[in-house]
Amino acid sequence: xxxxxxxxxxxxxxxxxxxxxxxxxxxxxxxxxxxxxxxxxxxxxxxxxxxxxxxxxxxxxxxxxxxxxxxxxxxxxxxxxxxxxxxxxxxxxxxxxxxxxxxxxxxxxxxxxxxxxxxxxxxxxxxxxxxxxxxxxxxxxxxxxxxxxxxxxxxxxxxxxxxxxxxxxxxxxxxxxxxxxxxxxxxxxxxxxxxxxxxxxxxxxxxxxxxxxxxxxxxxxxxxxxxxxxxxxxxxxxxxxxxx
Ligand code: NAD
Numbered sequence: 001x002x003x004x005x006x007x008x009x010x011x012x013x014x015x016x017x018x019x020x021x022x023x024x025x026x027x028x029x030x031x032x033x034x035x036x037x038x039x040x041x042x043x044x045x046x047x048x049x050x051x052x053x054x055x056x057x058x059x060x061x062x063x064x065x066x067x068x069x070x071x072x073x074x075x076x077x078x079x080x081x082x083x084x085x086x087x088x089x090x091x092x093x094x095x096x097x098x099x100x101x102x103x104x105x106x107x108x109x110x111x112x113x114x115x116x117x118x119x120x121x122x123x124x125x126x127x128x129x130x131x132x133x134x135x136x137x138x139x140x141x142x143x144x145x146x147x148x149x150x151x152x153x154x155x156x157x158x159x160x161x162x163x164x165x166x167x168x169x170x171x172x173x174x175x176x177x178x179x180x181x182x183x184x185x186x187x188x189x190x191x192x193x194x195x196x197x198x199x200x201x202x203x204x205x206x207x208x209x210x211x212x213x214x215x216x217x218x219x220x221x222x223x224x225x226x227x228x229x230x231x232x233x234x235x236x237x238x239x240x241x242x243x244x
Contacts, residue, residue, distance in 0.1 A: 002233075002240045006224050009181060009207055010241045017096040017179035018085060019172075019197050020230075023186025023212060025105050027079040027231040030072055034188060041065060050159045055127065059152050063143035066155045070121055073103045081185070082109035084234035089113070091242045096175040100187060100194050102157045115168050115175075117194055123156035132156060160191075169193060176200045181207045186230050189216040198222075 010016070022032035031037060033046040044065070048054060055062045086109045089095045097114050099106055102121040106114045125132050127143075128151030136144045136153060143152045158164055172194075176182060182201030189195045198218055202208050207223045210216065211233045219225055226233045238244065 002226065002237050003224055006207070006209065006237075007240050010237075013180045014092070015094045015175075015179050016088070016092050016181045016183070017098065017175045017197075017201065017206075018088075018183040018185060019176075019187060019194060020085070020097070020099045020101060020106070020185045021187025021189075021191075021194070022101060023188075024081050024099075024230045025076070025079075025101055025103055026186065027081065027229060028076040028103075028105055030069075030076055030103055030105075032186075032188075041068060047160060050157075051161055052159055053161070055152075055154060055159075059127075059154075060142045063152075063154070066121065066157075073105075073121055076103070076105065078105045078109035079231045081230035081234040082106055082111070084238045086110035087238055087242075087244065096171075096179070098172045098175065098194075098197065100191065102155075115172050117158070117164050117168050117172060119155070119157035119165070121155055121157060124153050125156040127152045127154040164193065172197055173200060176206075177204045179204075179206045181209065183209045183211065184216075184218065184222075185211040185234070187212075187216070189218040 026032055049062055049065050082105050085097060089111055097106060097111050099114055099116055100118050102118050104120060104122060123132060126146040128149055133146055133153055136147050146153055176197040177200050179201050182198055184198045198208050209224045210219055210222045211226045211230050213229055
């Protein structure tokens with residue numbers, strides 16, 4: 001049930017910003033980092049694979065893990081929550097979608113403007129030089145090598161202990177600070193600096209709304225908590241506010 005006060009606010013709001021995390025893709029079959037992994041990868045903690053140290057220690061292991069995740073994503077499809085956010089963008093004059101996800105499911109659902117804080121699994125870059133690499137020679141070596149410098153290639157995603165893309169985080173801070181309503185959806189709100197975005201919105205007078213089946217460290221500070229799966233709550237919210 002969507003609170004009537006929230007419905008009324010959304011009908012007249014002009015600046016809305018949304019932060020999404022791994023939970024929004026859970027219903028598309030992509031595991032979050034807090035869920036147990038399956039198959040070959042069940043013995044590894046994602047938080048220990050998604051680091052530059054892990055790549056330096058064992059580049060093949062990390063490359064293979066991302067290759068597995070790429071296959072998971074390629075076989076997945078956007079779920080009703082991704083489609084609801086794409087529809088929301090069409091109803092609002094100023095709508096900002098900020099994601100921690102690297103899976104492109106927002107774009108595949110039709111969202112046009114997506115600020116990607118943690119990069120994108122579909123891109124590859126040179127581990128040594130950081131430049132984006134689009135093509136390389138397959139020699140059978142894993143990971144493949146950069147055609148420019150011969151260093152290892154890696155996915156263009158932000159690992160733990162790495163800086164976020166400066167432009168993306170700056171825009172995200174600006175949009176969070178200017179939002180009338182800020183949604184935090186499917187994120188455990190522990191990975192910084194993304195987790196500070198709802199707080200920035202709150203400090204600047206926004207109504208903050210969390211959508212998550214499980215409480216997070218930020219739950220108590222939220223104006224509204226819509227407890228449940230994003231794929232259920234978001235279509236209901238869209239229907240209640242805009243009728244589709
Ligand atoms: P997280 O794994 O820390 O937390 C996921 C959150 O989603 C939890 O709070 C959980 O309760 C909630 N959740 C689970 N199912 C949900 C549902 N159906 N609807 C709504 N919420 C649901 O994820 P995070 O906060 O995004 O941070 C961890 C890091 O993991 C990020 O850096 C992100 O880049 C990375 N990651 C991305 C993907 C992806 O691209 N799909 C997948 C796994 C991890």
